[in-house]
Amino acid sequence: MTAWQRLHAATRELVTSAPIKTRLTEAFCRHLLYVDVAELPVTVRLDFTQLCADLQNVSPLKGETAAHATIRKMSPAEAHGFALRIVDLWVAADARERQKPARRRPAAKISPTVRVESNVVPLFLRTP
Numbered sequence: 839m840t841a842w843q844r845l846h847a848a849t850r851e852l853v854t855s856a857p858i859k860t861r862l863t864e865a866f867c868r869h870l871l872y873v874d875v876a877e878l879p880v881t882v883r884l885d886f887t888q889l890c891a892d893l894q895n896v897s898p899l900k901g902e903t904a905a906h907a908t909i910r911k912m913s914p915a916e917a918h919g920f921a922l923r924i925v926d927l928w929v930a931a932d933a934r935e936r937q938k939p940a941r942r943r944p945a946a947k948i949s950p951t952v953r954v955e956s957n958v959v960p961l962f963l964r965t966p
Contacts, residue, residue: 845870845932848865848879849928862893862921866909873886882931889924946965
């Protein structure tokens with residue numbers, strides 16, 4: 839998946855019916871952790887890097903990750919703020935993605951000859 843696709847998938851995680859902390863955990867742990875920052879537009883790299891650092895700043899308990907610990911200690915309002923930051927990052931990356939020129943596929947080559955694979959000749963082509 840590209841960085842844009844991962845940001846999009848994370849944004850989609852945020853709109854499920856699960857509690858906000860669960861949605862944030864899923865968005866970060868399933869998608870954002872795997873974003874290659876170099877693939878992101880330069881304009882959002884610093885914000886993305888800061889978001890990732892902010893979501894992993896609490897020391898984890900045994901058996902959990904720093905992200906799980908950080909999100910566990912958040913209030914629902916703080917989790918909502920992080921969700922908004924993720925959506926804002928996706929919107930900015932999406933705007934840059936849409937500015938790229940469309941990739942054109944090479945035109946299909948049309949063969950000037952028609953190959954007949956069998957000896958069957960349609961009746962209208964037969965001569966009497």
